[in-house]
Amino acid sequence: MTRHRELLESTELAALFPIFADAEQVIADPVVRNRGTIGGSLCQADPAEDLSAVCTTLNAACVIRGADGERVVTMEEFYRGPYETAVEQSEMLIEVRIPVRPNGSSAYAKVERRAGDWAVTSAGSAVWMDGPRILDARVGLAAVGANTTGIPAISEALRGQEPSEELYARAGALAAESCSPSTDSRGTAEYKRHLADELTQRTLRRAVERVQAGDMGDNGRNE
Numbered sequence: 001m002t003r004h005r006e007l008l009e010s011t012e013l014a015a016l017f018p019i020f021a022d023a024e025q026v027i028a029d030p031v032v033r034n035r036g037t038i039g040g041s042l043c044q045a046d047p048a049e050d051l052s053a054v055c056t057t058l059n060a061a062c063v064i065r066g067a068d069g070e071r072v073v074t075m076e077e078f079y080r081g082p083y084e085t086a087v088e089q090s091e092m093l094i095e096v097r098i099p100v101r102p103n104g105s106s107a108y109a110k111v112e113r114r115a116g117d118w119a120v121t122s123a124g125s126a127v128w129m130d131g132p133r134i135l136d137a138r139v140g141l142a143a144v145g146a147n148t149t150g151i152p153a154i155s156e157a158l159r160g161q162e163p164s165e166e167l168y169a170r171a172g173a174l175a176a177e178s179c180s181p182s183t184d185s186r187g188t189a190e191y192k193r194h195l196a197d198e199l200t201q202r203t204l205r206r207a208v209e210r211v212q213a214g215d216m217g218d219n220g221r222n223e
Contacts, residue, residue: 001037001038001039001040001093001094001095001096002037002038002039003033003034003035003036003037003038004024004027004028004032004033004034004036004037004038004041005030005033005034007020007024007038008020008021008024008025008033016100017058017098017106018105018106018107018210019054019057019058019106019107019108019124019125019126019207020054022107022108022109023050023051023053023054023108023110023124026050026110026112026115027050027051029115038051038096039093039094039096042055042062042078042085042093042096043085043087043093044083045079045081045082045083045084045085046082046083046118047082047142047143047145047146048118048119048122048142048143049118049142050108050110050119050122050142052075052079052140052142053108053122053123053124053140053141053142054108054124054140055075055096055098055140056075056076056124056138056140056149056150057106057108057124057125057126057138057139057140058098058099058106058124058126058138059074059075059098059099059126059138059150060075060096060097060098061073061074061075061096061097061098062074062075062078062086062093062095062096062097063093063094063095063096063097064086064087064091064092064093064094065091065092065094066088066090066091066092067090070094072097073086075149075150076149076150079149081146082146101128101136102128103128103129103130103135103211104126104127104128104129104136104211105126105127105207105208105210105211106124106125106126106127106203106207106210107124107125107202107203107204107206107207107210108122108123108124108125108203109122109123109199109202109203109206110122110123110142110199111195111199113186118143118186119142119143120143120186120187120191120192120195121141121142121143121144121181121192121195121196121199122141122142122143122199123139123140123141123142123175123196123199123200123202123203124139124140124141124203125137125138125139125200125203125204125206125207126138126207127158127204127207127208127211128211129208129211129212132162133160133161133162134158134159134160134161134162134163134208135159135160136155136158136159137154137155137158137159137171137204137207138150138151138154138155139151139154139155139171139175139200139203139204141175141178141179141196141200143181143186143192144179144180144181144192144193144195144196145179145180145181145182146180148178148179148180151174151175151178153174153177153178154171154174154175154178154200157170157171157174158171158204163204163205163208168200168201168204168205169201171200171201171204172196172197172198172200172201173197174200175196175197175199175200176193176194176196176197179192179193179196181193181196
């Protein structure tokens with residue numbers, strides 16, 4: 001499938017989904033980006049993997065092909081646990097479908113111990129606007145435990161609201177409440193919850209700013 005380098009260099013993809021450019025700039029190093037693919041990243045299913053959070057944020061769907069034909073699963077269905085996906089032994093992930101919706105944009109932020117490392121914590125946000133109000137929003141986290149995909153509570157809290165610092169703070173608090181990080185060599189659970197809060201606020205703010213600046217996709221194709 002598509003290599004990291006191609007995702008990073010695609011101006012069309014960056015225009016539709018800026019979150020990809022944000023994420024690809026902090027993934028691994030040039031050697032990995034020249035050889036690794038989005039399909040390989042998703043199928044590795046590492047809880048700290050960047051593109052898993054990106055695709056979850058964008059509500060992507062995965063097309064899996066096997067001897068019995070093709071099936072399409074959501075990102076929530078695709079991941080069955082750490083390092084485990086819905087792709088069976090006789091199947092392959094062949095396509096990632098991302099819906100393009102008008103008046104929307106996205107952003108990604110990551111804290112890492114050194115450049116190109118796995119995330120200590122990362123967050124992706126996607127926002128769609130209806131005039132001055134948020135029509136819909138999604139947030140995806142990585143490296144802070146399972147069940148941090150989509151976070152419906154954040155979507156519900158933001159729908160119909162006008163962007164504000166108070167609203168971003170509410171979303172950040174919900175992100176911290178929704179994750180279940182563990183203390184390890186990358187940091188304490190408390191520190192990771194703080195990052196989930198802060199990075200959620202930053203990415204939501206940036207996504208809204210991009211919509212307001214006109215940095216958004218405006219057609220109905222899938223990439």
